[in-house]
Amino acid sequence: MKLEELFTGEFVYMDGGLGTMLQSRGVDLGKVPEVLNITAPEVIKSIHKEYIDAGSDMICTCSFGVNKYKIEGCGYSVKELIEAAVRNAREAVEGTYTKVALDIGPTGRLMEPNGDLTFDEVYDMFKEQIIAGRDADLIMIETMSDLYEIRAALLAAKENSDLPVICSMTFEDNLRTFTGTCIPSMALTLEGLGADAIGMNCSMGPKEFKPLIEELSKWTTLPIIAKANAGLPDPATGEYLVGPDEFAASAAALIPLGVKFIGGCCGTTPAHIKAIRKVFKKKRYQKNEPVIPTAVCTPEQVVIIDEPRVIGERINPTGKKKLKAAISEGNLEYVLDLAINEVNEGAEILDVNAGVPGVDEKKVIVNIVKTLQGTVTAPLQIDSNNPEVLEAALRAYCGKAIVNSANGEKGSMKAVLPIVKKYGACVIGLTMDEEGIPETVEKRIEIARKIVKSATALGIRKEDIIIDCLTLTVSAEQENAQNTLEAIRMVKNMGLKTVLGVSNISFGLPQRPVINQNFLQMALTCGLDLAIINPGAPGMMQAIEVYKLIMNIDKGAKNFIDKYKDAPDLTAVAAPTKSAVGTVAAPDVKKDL
Amino acid sequence: MKLEELFTGEFVYMDGGLGTMLQSRGVDLGKVPEVLNITAPEVIKSIHKEYIDAGSDMICTCSFGVNKYKIEGCGYSVKELIEAAVRNAREAVEGTYTKVALDIGPTGRLMEPNGDLTFDEVYDMFKEQIIAGRDADLIMIETMSDLYEIRAALLAAKENSDLPVICSMTFEDNLRTFTGTCIPSMALTLEGLGADAIGMNCSMGPKEFKPLIEELSKWTTLPIIAKANAGLPDPATGEYLVGPDEFAASAAALIPLGVKFIGGCCGTTPAHIKAIRKVFKKKRYQKNEPVIPTAVCTPEQVVIIDEPRVIGERINPTGKKKLKAAISEGNLEYVLDLAINEVNEGAEILDVNAGVPGVDEKKVIVNIVKTLQGTVTAPLQIDSNNPEVLEAALRAYCGKAIVNSANGEKGSMKAVLPIVKKYGACVIGLTMDEEGIPETVEKRIEIARKIVKSATALGIRKEDIIIDCLTLTVSAEQENAQNTLEAIRMVKNMGLKTVLGVSNISFGLPQRPVINQNFLQMALTCGLDLAIINPGAPGMMQAIEVYKLIMNIDKGAKNFIDKYKDAPDLTAVAAPTKSAVGTVAAPDVKKDL
Ligand SMILES: [Zn+2]
Ligand SMILES: [Zn+2]
Ligand SMILES: [Zn+2]
Structure with missing residues (x-):
């Protein structure tokens, strides 16, 4: 009853x-x-x-x-x-x-x-x-x-x-x-x-x-x-x-x-x-009907997605030798250090991915979630394409998390969305399906609609669905890279929140931080809510801080001035002039974090 | 007849x-x-x-x-x-x-x-x-x-x-x-x-x-x-x-x-x-009806405004001691050096303002225009609020220039637009009028419409009207600063070109280059066509280059890769960490160019 x-x-x-x-x-x-x-x-x-x-x-x-x-x-x-x-x-x-x-x-x-x-x-x-x-x-x-x-x-x-x-x-x-x-x-x-x-x-x-x-x-x-x-x-x-x-x-x-x-x-x-x-007996019950915003939380901290928020991308072993090793060896302190650094650098939510070949991803992600929640109050985003891993992590997680991710494939929606509903999480819907990432903006929007329909049918609130319009690599798919931005604009107009892993855009090109920072600002301007980035990478936090300054979110420029009033010039190394370019050859340093 | x-x-x-x-x-x-x-x-x-x-x-x-x-x-x-x-x-x-x-x-x-x-x-x-x-x-x-x-x-x-x-x-x-x-x-x-x-x-x-x-x-x-x-x-x-x-x-x-x-x-x-x-006698005349794009030129060079273009802002003595002195002394070589530097740094059009108190602005601007045109092939933007000065400069100028500017005031339109028409220039219309810069987006659009109406009535092509939605200083008018961006978006939707002097946004704040660069990228993303900037300031040209890369204008990333493949890391000076900020105090250096 x-x-x-x-x-x-x-x-x-x-x-x-x-x-x-x-x-x-x-x-x-x-x-x-x-x-x-x-x-x-x-x-x-x-x-x-x-x-x-x-x-x-x-x-x-x-x-x-x-x-x-x-x-x-x-x-x-x-x-x-x-x-x-x-x-x-x-x-x-x-x-x-x-x-x-x-x-x-x-x-x-x-x-x-x-x-x-x-x-x-x-x-x-x-x-x-x-x-x-x-x-x-x-x-x-x-x-x-x-x-x-x-x-x-x-x-x-x-x-x-x-x-x-x-x-x-x-x-x-x-x-x-x-x-x-x-x-x-x-x-x-x-x-x-x-x-x-x-x-x-x-x-x-x-x-x-x-x-x-x-x-x-x-x-x-x-x-x-x-x-x-x-x-x-x-x-x-x-x-x-x-x-x-x-x-x-x-x-x-x-x-x-x-x-x-x-x-x-x-x-x-x-x-x-x-x-x-x-x-x-002389009164009537007065039901509350607040508009509850998109928000995630830990017991101690709520992050409302009513302005651009930073999701730290670094707890993801893909392409990172040291993190892979740490995860394989169960070195949770290494992971915790990463998390603490990300938070200090400006991350408000942390993406957590434990996918290392040969390890028990389910067990590892639960351990990571528990370890992080013991020290860090930032909400987590559980990142796996294995529904069992997602469920184990959500079960261990205290608060409201983000699930990264479901996509437009029937199998994905069927496996992931019920878990999201059960644990009351937010869910990222990737605008891709059985046929991969569509080239056109319209098809991406169509997939977003499909995901929203399936999720809301299960009782997931529209506010808890966050659409990832997916960043293409501009060096490989230049004609369609801009479609991501247009898709963000349209998804926003549908009243949905948006998320984007930014740094994929620059893969294979020189000056990746410069590309990433500018692309981030483009995405923010098109309405990006959640930026999955390395907050320690040059310029990324500034892009967000300036966006908030311009858009009157950082009222009175308080945050900006507090942070920078006594700081050294962030652009002290100016762009090399044309004559300098070409004379100094610097190797493309790959940092393993 | x-x-x-x-x-x-x-x-x-x-x-x-x-x-x-x-x-x-x-x-x-x-x-x-x-x-x-x-x-x-x-x-x-x-x-x-x-x-x-x-x-x-x-x-x-x-x-x-x-x-x-x-x-x-x-x-x-x-x-x-x-x-x-x-x-x-x-x-x-x-x-x-x-x-x-x-x-x-x-x-x-x-x-x-x-x-x-x-x-x-x-x-x-x-x-x-x-x-x-x-x-x-x-x-x-x-x-x-x-x-x-x-x-x-x-x-x-x-x-x-x-x-x-x-x-x-x-x-x-x-x-x-x-x-x-x-x-x-x-x-x-x-x-x-x-x-x-x-x-x-x-x-x-x-x-x-x-x-x-x-x-x-x-x-x-x-x-x-x-x-x-x-x-x-x-x-x-x-x-x-x-x-x-x-x-x-x-x-x-x-x-x-x-x-x-x-x-x-x-x-x-x-x-x-x-x-x-x-x-x-067996044939018929076949009239050409090409769509002639917005474009400016010198005899040797045409700049089509079909993608974001850079207008160098530095030939403007406002607040610049050395340039003021050079203009007062008739030191045209100094001005020419500035122009050459701007072009080398990436300017495609040069703004020219000769307004120094006590000098004959009309005479000086004509001399500057002639001097620049003897060496520099970049088209010029004639910058004055004195119609006589505008006309003298346009008369001396060879090619199609930009007039900076008319605004929504009746007096301004009446004085400036006929000159623009006569010399076949493009004209910048500032979205301000007798009552100053309006707070709302709608009022700015209204002024833009008014300027377009007056200009086209004189036979000026719509393509030759460029609207400046005017940058407010975010430290002083934070609530309305973002209106500039929305206005750019709307003006673009009216089929007009847009221009913006970017750096005013950051006046009075620390890290001005960081703010300017990010604001520039926001404006580009909203549809800015002409950015009036210092192309030598850190990050500004990169913002434009990355925009063109992402938007598939820099096809095959050719320009970007050519320029940067062997360049040192532009972001080698990373953002200071929180602990660093506050310990190093750097004076707010004012560069006089
Ligand atoms: Zn009790
Ligand atoms: Zn003849
Ligand atoms: Zn002949």
Whole structure:
């Protein structure tokens, strides 16, 4: 059953705190309070019933900490505890319209790269919980602060259950979670992975939620969850002091921001839920419909493609001996150094290609993705023509990535686009198909249309499709090289984003950096959004910086002046005069990076 | 009376040789054969009559050499000889439809800069002849090899007579005149100055005329004149050997090339004219309607604006101490050196501005134009906002120039456009008017339209209007700087050519060459035709060279590879890394060129 079929009311009234209620009943919570599901089911059910009586449309099972790490040594298995928790809730809701949400909290331990738990371990743990909770009506993943962990939980839910999944993270007042995830990254990532509602719980009161939910409302079209504490705890007593009416009034202020799921967390009681209902029943849900831009992210960083952005091209072993060797030898430090250099030179996104003959590309790309994400906050572009490699990398990647690439071949679209949809990535569509790269602009546009049609049919947003009009080598195909530029112009007019690997243009010619830099500026002027370049190559970053200066993107020339006001003349080596040319012979140096 | 009212037939049959006919009559030609107009008028009239009887629609007066230099000491004045020549022709044509053409030949002496005659002296000489010949039906200027001289004659005719003027030069088999004038330059210049028909005479036979007239037919919409010799003279005897029928057959082969005025020169006789009539009367005149491109020229060199062209900006004293001083002191060598450097660096056209406070701009610009034209074959762009200065420079200039500039102000258009029309120049229209430079693209386009309307109403071809969308300084007007680019795109879509002074964009910012070079490439990509730049500034020529490489203008990358295959790396000084920036402080060097 879909989420909107489970809940047909204007708002979804959730329940409130469970811990406080247990404490108020004088029950010994012990090390694993969820054991009460088996040892004292009536206590649990009575709390559920209080919330049902207060008007909750949805109650969370008492299973927040039931995972194999936390319950170790309690005498019961995850399966036993969760099945008991679901059973108790089911019995409590019997004869009412209230639904049962399988409650899943964090592991309580750190994942790679900060801790020792691997993605697969965490995934398996959540999978166990989800399978055990199969009799619930929906799944609520909550109080998460690590985007990587909630991704594992959400993926486990999507892959092992048909139940709707709603996801809630917990934020600090700097608009980030404890591990640094920002709100747009959470929204892009979780909506991309198919969450049915997203939002936040715990940490602070509904009043303090406002700026956070305001930010969230700009980044999601999903219904928003708000399950705040009863204010901030009293520093002296640790008690939560915001009473039902004040709580309800503050919560109501969140309605214009798109909140649909409303409940309470620590310190809230059935009285709070009752107060909420009283206020909310006079209001209507106000769905958010922001235009969510093309954007990619890591937990910490969002790159919006609303101006030209630089994709570093250097983590690609093609033609690069040293990188090939490093990849073959598993020398990830070398790759990481490359990445750090690219970012320092100006890359905002990093292309990652691990295609070295003889190595397990799938394994290697996953290792590279994990290594980079441990240090570099720039989003990644996963570069492979092997769909299995793409999927493995996307699974390991935390955030919203770019898939490089699908093309107009039926086989490519069929293999790649479903993966893109599943992991909520952006995808590059190459304007080539079974017959290669078309000579005419029109045929390239036709292929772009075909890719857009297939992708959007799968539910991929048009904003998440980025077209690569493909650079031809001007020395070999001079007549058609300019078609790339015209195609970029036309693709832009179709309302799509464009990407281009620039440096292929100059292959086989002298002064490649000069050609690349000028061609980059031509492409930018025709509307290029994403330039796949070596940001350390002479002139490339300046081309982009000047473009932004001229186009009033670098407002007040601030960036340009900051960077160059005290810099030496970048053109100190002037062009040789005609007489100089021809007298000095310099070998065509090939740099292996 | 207009030319087409004088001659209403399909072709205009001219006369043939006069000298040969005189010799065959056993007359002593003497030093100044035109004295015969007074001493033996019956002889002259009888020759005219023979041609009239043979079918000539037009006879040339016997006044080829009547100019004050050639007739010196003959005992008669120019006025007396020409009036007699016209009278004789008039009497000969009495009672027929045949028209009298005042025949004007070259001075026989060299003009500046190769000789000592000044433009004004030559002009005055032709003026005297033209006023004396006022009773003719039209003026035929012929056998000219110096474009500067025929310009003087044509201008003298246009300014001192209302008669139609037809112009004929004499070429060598390298498709140039003795002084180096090429056929397109002749066509652009003479059609621009208002000649009613143009063509060639003397030197060779009608068969040898074919490739020359073929070239001419691509460069003019005017009726073409062909007045060939009776073949090439016999090396032994000096006799012309092509007989009437052969001559007529070869002449007929010129009809598809647009010949309308057909006659003979040295060695031809009434029999040749009769033979021509016989062949031509079965044919129809085939008017040429080539699309004549936007082009500027000197006698020796034509620059077609069918691809981006470079206008050297450096002969402009604004902000340049040394050039100011040179101009004030009349140091033309300094200016010439600048010009030669610009051409060596890649300039194809040179902007010339002589505006220094306290100097006689009119006099100075004329001297500069003359000096440059003595050495440099690149066409010039006359840069002044003083219409008198523009006219003086255009008068002195030999070829087709660019006028920089008119703008959308009524006063500017009224003062400048008639001069442009009179001298057959191209004109730059600045998209500004009484209210300054408009902020919006639309308003700039509106001004461009206004200028086009005014110019074309005066008979200026749309192809000869070049729009300058004006570069704003990005540091001062960042919001609107990009409007220049959009305006270029739109002006191009209107089918007009565009020009831009590029370097103003970077005023007040660091790394000006980097900004200029990138902005130039942006402008080229938006359709810029003429870049006013310092071709010696770093990267500027490369921007243009790469543009031509990418756009398949530099076919086979020939120019690019030739220039750079053995050149040192132009980007050897790489961009400083972030750590380098800020540690090295370089003063903002201002170069005074
Ligand atoms: Zn809480
Ligand atoms: Zn002749
Ligand atoms: Zn003649």
